[in-house]
Amino acid sequence: MEEKLWHTLPANEALKQLNSSVSGLSTDEAHIRQSAYGRNVLPAKHRLTLFEIILHQFLSPLIYVLLMAAVVSVVLEEYSDAGFILLVLVINAVIGTFQEWKAESKASALQEMIRLKTKVKRDGKVSLLDSEALVPGDIVMLESGDKVPADIRIVKENNLTAEEAILTGESMAVSKDAEAVVQGRAPVSEQMNMLFAGTTITTGRGTGLIVSTGSSTEIGKIASSLEQLSTGKAPLVKRMEIFTKRISLFILSACLILGVVAYYGGFPVREIFFFIVAMAVSAIPEGLPIAMTVALSIGASRMAKRSVIIRKLTAVEGLGSCTFIATDKTGTLTVDQQTARAILTEQGKNFRITGEGYNGDGVVMDNLNREVTCHKDEVLTRIARAIVICNEGWLEHENGNWNYGGDPIDVAMLALSFKLKTSPEKILKEVEKVMEVPFESERKYSLVYYKDQGKLRVAIKGAIEKLREGIDKKKYDQVMQEAMRYAEEGFRIIAVGGGEVDEIKPMDELPRFELLGFVALIDPLRPEARPAVEECHQAGVEVAMITGDHPATALAIAKEVGIAYGSDSLISGEEFQQVVDSGGELFSKVLENKRIYSRVSPHQKQIIVQALRESGQFIAVTGDGVNDAPALKTANIGVAMGYGTDVAKDTASIIISDNNFASIAAGIEEGRYTYSNLRKIIYLLVSTGAAEILMIGMSLAFQLPLPFLPVQLLWLNLVTNGIQDVALAFEAGEKIVMRQPPRKPTETIFNQLMIRQTLVSALVISLLTFGLWYHLLTHLNWDEPKARNIILLLMVLLQNFHALNCRSETTSIFKLPFRNNKVLIFGIIAAQTIHIIAMDVPFMQELLALAPVSWADWLKLFLTASIILATMEIFKVISFKVNKKQVNKKWYL
Template sequence: MKNTLKQDWHAAEVDEVLKLTDAQRGLTDDEVRQRQEELGKNVLPTGKQVSLAAILWHQFKSPLIYVLVVAGVISLLVGEHLDAGFIGIILLINAGLGTWQEWRAESGAQSLQEMIKLKTSVMRNGTWQELDAEALVPGDVIRLESGVQVPADARLVEVNNLQVEEAMLTGESLPAHKETAAGDAQTTNAGDKKNLVYAGTTVLVGRGRAVVTATGLHTEIGKIADSLNQEDTSQTPLIERMERFSRMISVIILVAAVILGGIGWWHGMELMDLFFLAIAMVVSAIPEGLPIAMTVALSIASRRMAKRNVIVRKLSAVEGLGSCTYILSDKTGTLTVDQQTVRQIYLPDGQTLAVTGEGYNGEGEIQIDNPDSEHLHRFLRIATLANESTLEKKGEEWRYKGDAVDVALLALPYKLGSSPDEIGRETDVQREIPYESENKYSAVYYHRNGRLVFGAKGAWEVFEDKLVEDEKEQAAEMAEKMAADGLRVLAMVYSITDDDTSDLAEELHLAGLVGLIDPIRPEVKDAIAECHEAGIKIAMVTGDHPLTALAIAKEINIADGPDNLISGAELRDIEDDEATLVEVLRDKTVFARVSPAQKQKLVKAFQQRGEYVAITGDGVNDAPALRQSNVGVAMGSGTDVTRGAASIVLKDDNFASIVAGVEEGRYSYDNIRKVVFLLLSTAAAEVFLIMLSTLFGLPKPLTAVQILWLNVVTNGLQDIALVFERGEPGAMKHPPRSPEEGIFDRQMISQTVLAAFVMTALGFSLWVSWMNQGREEVSARNDLLLVMVLLQNFHAFNVRSETRSVFRIPISHNYLLLLSVFLAQGIHIAAMHIPLTQRLLEIEPESLDEWFTYFGLAALILVVSEIYKVFVRRREGREQKVG
């Protein structure tokens, strides 16, 4: 039995398929039992659900967290309980925030399972039975009808006008018309196998019978489920950068501790004093607030994204979307509105009419100089009467039912000021011929001016050879032109007859051609232009016809011409040769008629080229590629499977929302850089201050508790406030940062060194001066602590931008930062007057004159930073001119 699963059933004749079963009686109970034992039930394996405990544990998997844990344990062992308690609180808050944001039910494979958990009509033991779909086995004969969800992959043996919605699997925007004839054995694309139906798809019109050929994991949807369980999502650039940064900080702290120990030992310090000094330096060097600040920054960005219709499932994806260099977008429902719309009408008198409006409604107009044209009215009669769908307006809402193309045609009378019902009332219909897949047309017999008219609607190819000679050539040219423009072409034809039982006449007259298209979303062009300006490359990946895909891609400036297009059939010849595939993709931006497996290979190929790839999608066929990509973006109206595989979901299905997400992602990364800049520059100043004092044999300038207090009262407030900063202008006017680029670039390093130098120089010079004056250490530390608080308060305003003057950034962009600075000062001044904090921190009140003096000295860092930014802006101006 297992060998039958490997056959290309679409290439087999019906008689061969029926060898799997008894066509009249179906399978027996014994046959079903045997096949279930061999192949299993028609169910899919459920993916391993991620528990809350696993998500919580994940929050602690970071080198920076490891360093904090070690520092906390050491502080606890040496009796520094305040230090240990503070570090513990930091770790718990960070873990709580991250867990709360990332707790989502993992529903990928489970959603796939639900898709085939249904009842189905099966022939067993000579009778039709309603059974659970999970009971099906290959060889079962099933019955299909309108509205039924297909329970397993099956080969059709009987059809009656059967149309199946397969977009969730194939990406095709139009329903698939099914047939029973054997297909080409070379065909591999699921959408091209017209005699197969697939688990999870839905019957829209008609009915049929089919023999089950694959169940469970062996179905097309099952193969996708299996790939989802195997693939793993790669890390975002932010996570990789922070891991490199954490390792760097760990090494620097270790080296600094060794150097400090050597200096202290050289100066003859006691071992215990040296150990406590090292602890003080470690406390000052570790950016305790960075994990929380990073989590809060991503959380804020995720909330801002939600307001712009972008739902974040995984926090790390916030910055990941901002870092993407390539977006592979599905077409149907993502770049387009997923509603068939008439764009052009060609009439036999040579007129080409434009039609406005979009979607399944009567909004818009047919642009014609003579609305009473008999040619147009004949065309509309046939389009409306040879039609099995409905479209009507109820109140303010348009309601429709039936085939997408038929519904689109019913919108035309409304756009001329009439309605399908009005046309029906004015016309004496004698007989209707419904659409049959074998005929590929629908027709109607009606009376007009005392004569019987046969009118038919169908694909242009069906009628081309039957048109009268003097109409054929011009109509063929127009049909070819419409198709080249990406339009789906249908023809309306007619003949005068005396017999309403006759077949399609040998000589037909053209009533008109109609060109339909799934319209582009209005915002898409601008969104793609903005992506291009932001240095992000865009490509279209679709299951649709190559000509349709190329026409739309050209209209939205994704492609220039055929050289940018490649089909799934062409990809098949090179997809297993990775080097060739990577090279071919350099100038391809439209991928048409591709399979789910090919989508995954495309993502991998772009990743091998060094691209950081985001891919959008809404159907089950998109899920494996979304899981493979760096950032998977699902449509909100898509399947649960796709949403489960994605890290970001677009609530409004609008490609333009991706631009908003990219922008917010870039803002969040910029804000994280600001936090790193603040924490590292202040930490470096504290470390250098301790090391210089030790090197010159001076008493330690600050105690471990004072350093911890300094980090809490300044950084602990201001680093969080910084992540609320509004985005700076121009975030979408520069290319994405390379994933290989670290947090520290030339700009960050130079500014960090400069800020640390100014704070160290001012603090150390004051400390040396006071020690030379013979001041008491406790009193001098009190003043130095105030100076460092003020310096870091001023510096918080410097880091709001790496290039813009602090005086040109409106304070309204971040009132919280101003509040945090006032609060830090208030807390520190209050601590000087509270007996408990006086004893803990060894501090005392300062006079107003002293406060103003130190305030003026601390403002020096603001002055130096402003001067430096002037030089930075001039340098950037010169580089832009050279560029």
């Protein structure tokens, strides 16, 4: 359909444009139009099949290297080597597939699968149809609580309001007007004569003309545009790609150099070739894919327990890498429920109210912090009765749960009445309602005439400026100044009045009444939000708020949560657009200094996120609405809220099931723990692989026989790294990670600390093994098989001790309780036991050229191997002292 600005047309003109009428379409015409326009469904994201998830496990540079090694092994008829590598790849694929399939299933379970039914006029009759069958030109009827099935030009309405946060980010319901005609390309938030697909009717009733369905709706346009956006790579993926290239190049170069040295040392070419292949297979960290997948799976499971659902394993570490969080306000930092925070009576008394949300949990307190109930204050009693009588909502406590319905302000007022220790049900039984004037956007107030003890009374609530004609001017002026102070801080101000009247006035005429006071309401901050923001700041992660709400409301929440403390940190969408249009240095300064963005459009939010990414930030963006989806996809890490729209959840790589910003802080912590464990795994694999290469290089340099047979190298890789690297993934996190700044986006896995500790540990292990190898062959004149048996056992012991070093790069092993990783302790004992058994089993003796050793010899080797533990403890102390000016002073714990 040609795009039309339906909000610029009167309702009757819109009907003409679509060849429709208030009686609706005929069934035949509706079928013809559905053939032309298609079904009323959004473009659905392709759901990964099981085969696609399995295939995804093999799309990694490290996997490619291992596959090449397996092919070479097959060509050389080394089928055991090839089988071992393929077994590693299969186990990795099984673990990764299981985790990602489970995550995908959890994400799907969060989605609402209800098929909407809508009242539609067809053939002049009202019927209930599946919303997918709706077409442009249909006439639909909606009422409070209904989900809007398509974009609709309102034809007729009565007290109609809609909650449009998923498109605008605005937490308050929007009043609608069928008679309004809005000029120009007005934003969605200003189209008062339109309803939009995916939004919800809050109050009233309405009849409307469907003007757009499916992909042509506002929500559909956003969903379709996501296909054109590219998703940023997870930080871990970038770092692993660099690591894989470098480690592969290093191992290949080392093997070639050792091959050349061996050739000139007189070794047979065939023997050199087989040995180089075995050494390459051994040195390549083929256990890394499994260990990495296990570490990410453990991280995902730990995150799930903290309400963070990971849809893609590589995103586990993503939150831990982020340097900047752009969060929305409604429902993430706030509870997304209007709550009364203060009462100001006309006598000037000020009362503070505790508790959040649509429930009676909380109290009313005076300026001396004493709890006050309506039984102790006459004016509070009158206010409580007025807000209960003049109310169209409902709130009840049943079976331990609070259930509610109706306009958010009405429900919030009922919650206040419970905190005042009244019974709304009892109050309503004591009075007889005579006439009700419902709230409408033009009036901005509602009132009820009622009889109480035979007298005619009125209860009224609404906007102060609209009620001034019914209030004594002197009293109005007295309270207005205080009310405006609250309004400037982002509160919504509702005046409450009542009193005895002589007669019922016409519908649009205000009676004289007594102003009782006003109630200040706001969507309050989640109790956990401020500590979570403080934790992010402590961890060096900047936090900004991007919201569609009013600037005053955004600033008030930002101050309370600790994101910013002054209006100089705030910029509105209109001001931001002027900056975007001007470009240059001013735009960079806005990104650097502003932390509150209010009244921003979806496109502006995407511009902010894209600019922050380009400035070098690793940015995580939260969102729940369709309007958030482009920004979620543009971000390095998209974080959707569990209650949010399907479009947002499909776009994001992480879902916060409890919709709480505190869970994002928990995700950062778990992400850093996971990355720390991945570094420990890589440290173990690379340092032990480097030690083996150095040991062999030293033997060749001193013209000694090769210290290991090819099959022994593979066995060494299996019995040590094959167990301990996976076990390191279970290491409990060190709390210090949340007191350190985030890693620089340009930092690789092999930073200065990793390089130093890898070189030192590899050198110590290789010197110890080569020293004993040299001593056994030249001084004690042992034969090669017997010496290899001893050297292999020493290497197993050294790598087992070194696994303990790898539990922390900075903290003393004697400060880490064994209970923090029982799996590793069991793995070390198991590895040593397996090797000792292999030394005593005839079949394994023959296969690996092993022989038993005495307990005395084992103890000597055990003590020798412990040197690596002592050496790395000294290394940690020295490293701390050298770097104490650059790192946290509690680094060495």
